[in-house]
Amino acid sequence: xxxxxxxxxxxxxxxxxxxxxxxxxxxxxxxxxxxxxxxxxxxxxxxxxxxxxxxxxxxxxxxxxxxxxxxxxxxxxxxxxxxxxxxxxxxxxxxxxxxxxxxxxxxxxxxxxxxxxxxxxxxxxxxxxxxxxxxxxxxxxxxxxxxxxxxxxxxxxxxxxxxxxxxxxxxxxxxxx
Amino acid sequence: xxxxxxxxxxxxxxxxxxxxxxxxxxxxxxxxxxxxxxxxxxxxxxxxxxxxxxxxxxxxxxxxxxxxxxxxxxxxxxxxxxxxxxxxxxxxxxxxxxxxxxxxxxxxxxxxxxxxxxxxxxxxxxxxxxxxxxxxxxxxxxxxxxxxxxxxxxxxxxxxxxxxxxxxxxxxxxxxxxxxxxxxxxxxxxxxxxxxxxxxxxxxxxxxxxxxxxxxxxxxxxxxxxxxxxxxxxxxxxxxxxxxxxxxxxxxxxxxxxxxxxxxxx
Numbered sequence: 037x038x039x040x041x042x043x044x045x046x047x048x049x050x051x052x053x054x055x056x057x058x059x060x061x062x063x064x065x066x067x068x069x070x071x072x073x074x075x076x077x078x079x080x081x082x083x084x085x086x087x088x089x090x091x092x093x094x095x096x097x098x099x100x101x102x103x104x105x106x107x108x109x110x111x112x113x114x115x116x117x118x119x120x121x122x123x124x125x126x127x128x129x130x131x132x133x134x135x136x137x138x139x140x141x142x143x144x145x146x147x148x149x150x151x152x153x154x155x156x157x158x159x160x161x162x163x164x165x166x167x168x169x170x171x172x173x174x175x176x177x178x179x180x181x182x183x184x185x186x187x188x189x190x191x192x193x194x195x196x197x198x199x200x201x202x203x204x205x206x207x208x209x210x211x212x213x
Numbered sequence: 214x215x216x217x218x219x220x221x222x223x224x225x226x227x228x229x230x231x232x233x234x235x236x237x238x239x240x241x242x243x244x245x246x247x248x249x250x251x252x253x254x255x256x257x258x259x260x261x262x263x264x265x266x267x268x269x270x271x272x273x274x275x276x277x278x279x280x281x282x283x284x285x286x287x288x289x290x291x292x293x294x295x296x297x298x299x300x301x302x303x304x305x306x307x308x309x310x311x312x313x314x315x316x317x318x319x320x321x322x323x324x325x326x327x328x329x330x331x332x333x334x335x336x337x338x339x340x341x342x343x344x345x346x347x348x349x350x351x352x353x354x355x356x357x358x359x360x361x362x363x364x365x366x367x368x369x370x371x372x373x374x375x376x377x378x379x380x381x382x383x384x385x386x387x388x389x390x391x392x393x394x395x396x397x398x399x400x401x402x403x404x405x406x407x408x409x410x411x412x413x414x415x416x417x418x419x420x421x422x423x424x425x426x427x428x429x430x431x432x433x434x435x436x437x438x439x440x441x442x443x444x445x446x447x448x449x450x451x452x453x454x455x456x457x458x459x460x461x462x463x464x465x466x467x468x469x470x471x472x473x474x475x476x477x478x479x
Contacts, residue, residue, distance in 0.1 A: 045290060052286050057278055060285070065276035074285050081289045096270070103273035148274030155275070169239035170272055176234065177241050191234065198233035202268045 037098065040088040048085055055099055056081075059106045066110035066171050076109045083109075111173030154204045162197030169194060223247065225255035232258060236265030237272075249388055250367050253449050367447070371454055371475030380404045380436070382456060382473045386448045395447050397427070399440040401456065404432045404472065413463045414440055415471070417453040424455075429463045451477055 039047035059080050063073035083105060155163050168174045168182070176194070180187045228251045234240050235248050252258055371382040380403030386395050399414055411429040418425070432438035444450075455471030 045293060048293060049286070049290055052289060056281050056286060058274065058276075060281035061279045062273060062276045064279055070282070074282065074288075077281060077285060078289050078292065082292060085293050100270050100273065107273065147271040148276070151271050151275040166237065166272075169234070169237050170269070171276075173238070175239050175241045176244070179239070191230075194237075194239060195230055195233050198237060198265065198268070202233070202265060205268050205271065206264075 037088050040085060048081065051084065052081055055102055058099065059102055062103055062106045063110045066107060066173070067113060072113055073110075076106065076113055079109050080106050107170075107173075114173060150208055151201075151205070154201055154208070157204070158197050158200060162193050162200070165190060165194045166197050166201070223251035223254055225251065225257065228255055228258055229261060232261040233265050236262055236269045238269075246367060246387070249447065252447065367449075369448065369454070369475065369477045371456070371473050380456075380473050382454075382475075384448055384454060384477065386444075388447075395444045397442055397444060397448055399427075399430070399442075400437075401430075401432060401439070401473065402435075402437045404436050404438065404456070406432050406434060406436070407458055410458055410460050411463055412438065412456055412472075413459045413467070414442075415455050415457065415467055416448075416451040417455075418451050424453075424467065426463060426465075427454075429459075448477055453477065 037047075040051065056077065060073055060077045063076040063080075064070060067073050067076065080102060084102070155166065158166070165179055165183075168179060172178075174182065176187060176190050179185070179194070180190045183190070228248055231240055231244055231248055235245065240248065248258065367386050369384045371384065380401060382399055382401040384397055384399055386397040388395055401412075404412060411431060413429050414427040415424040416427050417423070427444075428440050428442045430438045430440040448454075453474070454477055455467070455474040457467045457469050457471050459468060
């Protein structure tokens with residue numbers, strides 16, 4: 037990142053080589069549109085180029101920072117272009133995989149696979165709320181309005197789903213060590 | 214101006230129930246403001262947030278991995294690379310002396326066109342890059358200003374000692390999850406426009422006698438002004454705020470008594 041701050045384009049190229057796929061994949065998951073996902077991916081890397089000094093390693097991993105920006109930009113894109121994602125029953129695993137090369141190794145990507153498996157164990161209505169909230173950028177009120185559910189029901193289901201997910205996640209990580 | 218008359222003790226148990234959704238980014242603006250105000254009084258909330266943040270960080274990786282189009286990387290690098298200098302055009306003299314002037318004039322015109330096109334290509338690339346950056350910053354600022362002005366952001370009132378009369382100032386603050394910092398809006402009214410000099414906002418951290426400068430601002434003919442600045446921690450980490458009139462460009466430390474001052478309470 038220091039090299040990027042100094043205007044080293046090779047460093048930006050390396051960064052894209054390492055993280056272009058997860059950034060694009062998250063943007064595509066949120067936007068369900070490859071053209072928009074390309075735009076957001078470009079915005080994210082241009083932002084890194086312009087504001088590399090904003091990343092503080094003490095606050096977390098670089099990839100997490102990149103993906104946080106990606107999700108925020110993608111959700112802004114939805115709101116800016118009024119391109120609301122359809123209320124879909126499609127689970128994460130049903131999204132088509134176009135890549136034939138293996139995904140990057142490392143715990144981050146196995147964590148992602150684990151999350152997907154744990155989400156499948158949740159009751160459908162809880163999993164749907166988590167997906168719409170996270171990948172659709174929806175708040176409690178948005179979810180209640182979109183799904184025509186009482187606000188209290190949305191809050192309870194979302195909380196219970198996330199509590200279960202967190203408990204399973206912590207158990208799975210303890211079993212790993 | 215709305216302002217709190219005093220701190221209300223939040224219901225920590227109710228706020229704790231909102232933490233999972235807060236970590237996911239799914240709370241409404243008012244809920245977010247309640248949680249962030251409650252962090253000072255309910256220290257257990259921060260631990261909950263950290264625990265759920267590990268989970269939500271992992272959810273970022275749950276999107277199925279899809280390779281981007283091969284040309285996307287080149288497009289990104291082209292957007293940051295400077296445009297190449299245009300190729301020089303060779304001027305060739307014609308055999309017919311009677312037409313020489315016309316051909317030379319045309320060739321010179323072509324050179325000028327190529328050079329100006331190259332110049333405009335550089336400008337266009339720079340403008341495109343700048344446009345992305347400005348659009349992104351504008352969008353981020355719009356979101357933050359919406360949150361600051363919505364009435365649901367955290368708020369603290371500063372007043373002119375010793376009374377409650379004008380001049381007055383209000384601090385509103387909200388958390389910017391993008392920049393991972395706190396964005397603060399100072400709104401003032403009732404200050405006299407300065408003929409020369411700037412108003413300067415000072416913050417005193419907890420358990421410290423020194424003050425830090427938060428920035429300079431001016432007021433209009435109605436005595437109203439504002440200042441937006443960023444902090445690494447909530448404004449409630451500072452016990453006191455005050456505004457002084459300083460020479461143009463500000464001062465390293467206050468040079469006069471504060472015109473507006475107040476204890477910061479979340």
